[in-house]
Amino acid sequence: MSRSPSIPDRPHRDIDPDLPDNERLEALHGHFSDLVDVNEQLASQLEQAEDRREQLRERVDRVERENETLKGSSLYIATVEDVLDNDEVVVKQHGNNQEVLTDVSPRMLERLEAGDRVAVNDSFAVQTILDAETDARAQSMEISERPQVTYGEIGGIDEQIREVREAVEQPLAEPELFEDVGIEPPSGVLLHGPPGTGKTMLAKAVANETNATFIKMAGSELVRKFIGEGSRLVRDLFEMAREREPAIIFIDEIDAIATTRTESKTSGDAEVQRTMMQLLSEMDGFDARGEIRIIAATNRFDMLDRAILRPGRFDRLIEVPEADQDGREQILQIHTRGMNVDDEVDFDDLAEETDGYSGAEIESLTTEAGMFAIRNDREEVHHEDFLNAIEKIEDDDSSDVISSAGYFYQ
Ligand SMILES: Nc1ncnc2c1ncn2[C@@H]1O[C@H](COP(=O)(O)OP(=O)(O)OP(=O)(O)O)[C@@H](O)[C@H]1O
Known part of the structure; x- marks a missing residue:
């Protein structure tokens, strides 16, 4: 920012009243021309200040317009892949993985690094750099190395505990059993039943028993504000699990992303659909005998999109009923x-x-x-x-x- 110019000193001359008239007149002329100089300097400073005020006003207008645009429209999330010398960056949009070369202002360029998550508008102009602290990855998952919950703390659902152990624990603990027989263990297990019946506890207890990392994500978290965010989170979720194998991925409220949709084709719906497709594709490309198990839970079983129940997806259903x-x-x-x-x-x-x-x-x-x-x-x-x-x-x-x-x- 430019510093404000200093105000020139007020001209000052001591004029001896005893001087002869012609010399006093000359001194007064000199004083007058000093005053004219200062006046000119001040006028030019005033002009500069007015220019600067005009520039600032334009900037405020621009920022306000940008702010309005940001508030008024949905933005897409992308990751910066490369920052080029000529004020350009390569960004990859989440969701459809489209890669685009886009211009950025020199000011924005200074702040961008490869790997940053940014919000882009319809023309791929970078609007905002997403703060690392608000990184959804860290915020929206609950991760515990080995949760404390044990099967002994879960009452009234012994049969469900047995089924979960067979479908989730055994493939992790004794994968050779499945190899020997030549069958694939269930890909994903869906726990369904009324709220508060112990579904989350069950998932945590399996993680405890198998010494696995428990990674929980709520379906409602996956339905995010920004386009592309949900599918990115699903990718993050699986990446996080791969980094921490053995791991149990627990997706609570799966109905939030896998509900049978109505006829409406709003962009929100399309986004939810994309998130679900990402989840299905992660599951499809998944080694069922690997060290990651997936458990989902819902208390809206009736609303679920049957696509997620197909073989190779959530193909083991376990009802967790109200306790008798x-x-x-x-x-x-x-x-x-x-x-x-x-x-x-x-x-x-x-x-x-x-x-x-x-x-x-x-x-x-x-x-x-x-x-x-x-x-x-x-x-x-x-x-x-x-x-x-x-x-x-x-x-x-x-x-x-x-x-x-x-x-x-x-
Ligand atoms: N079968 C149970 N045995 C012992 N405690 C239970 C049982 N079910 C629920 N609880 C208690 O209720 C709390 C919440 O249970 P939990 O989160 O496992 O339910 P949930 O079925 O996952 O519910 P929601 O569908 O609302 O997510 C547990 O921390 C536990 O204290």
């Missing part, structure tokens, strides 16, 4: 293991009282019961605390918590 009476009793026992519970607590009775509760709801019930004990200045949780907790939860949320168990799920 025995299951609820087991879950109650699991979640009170660490609690100071009175011997008189009748878990069988509580399991009956909690008909329709999901595992997640039973977990919050046990916490609520503990709160009642604290309120009554006790360190031990009594049967009545559980009953009070049930009453409170049903009062608080009569329309929501209890009835939500089978809400979306049919």
Whole structure:
């Protein structure tokens, strides 16, 4: 930025009043011409300042226009592949992998490096460099080296645990079994059932048991604002898993990208479709005997696009149902293991009282019961605390918590 020019000093001359008139006149002339000089300098500075103000105003207008364009239209995501000397860059658009040579301003060029993610408009002009910190890759995945959850902490779904172990754990732990028999293990496993029944826990427990990295991505995260972002995230997800084998990829809410679409052909729909195609293509090019297993989960099974259930894709379906009476009793026992519970607590009775509760709801019930004990200045949780907790939860949320168990799920 140019520095503002300094203001010239005010001309100053001491004129001796005792000088003869002609010399005083000459000195005054000199002073006058100094003043004229300064005036000229100031006028030229004023002119420069006005030019500068005009330039700044134009820049503000331009930035405002750019801002409006950015706010008003969808942009495409691309990765900078190469930065060339002549103010050009090669960018590759996500989604369709189209490579384009595009001009950039020298200012933008200074800030760009190969590998940067940028947002481009319809004419491939680079609008914005995406901040590394907002890199979706890091933000939208939950990664844990070896989750803590074990099968012993999951109650009421023993049959589902057995099926998941067979379909996911065994191919990882004993791939030779499949080689010897000459069959391919299931490519992907789809867990479906009402919310809060332990689907995520199951996926985590397999990762724990097999010492695998657990990488979770929610389907809703894959439906991103920017065009091309979803399919890029799917690629990132698989790349991340390859870097960290053995790994379990868990895609929760898969319905967000794999719902049977209506007739509408909006660009949002097309984007979701692209994301799903990317997922399917990653799965198709996948070694089912490799060290990466894929588990997806949904509580909207009825809405799923059947394309994802074809052989070689999510070809093993496991229903994780609402817990029955025995299951609820087991879950109650699991979640009170660490609690100071009175011997008189009748878990069988509580399991009956909690008909329709999901595992997640039973977990919050046990916490609520503990709160009642604290309120009554006790360190031990009594049967009545559980009953009070049930009453409170049903009062608080009569329309929501209890009835939500089978809400979306049919
Ligand atoms: N079968 C279960 N046994 C023990 N605890 C459970 C069970 N199901 C759910 N929970 C409790 O509820 C919490 C949430 O469960 P989880 O996230 O596994 O459910 P989910 O089926 O994946 O739900 P959503 O469909 O909403 O993602 C768990 O952390 C656990 O504390």
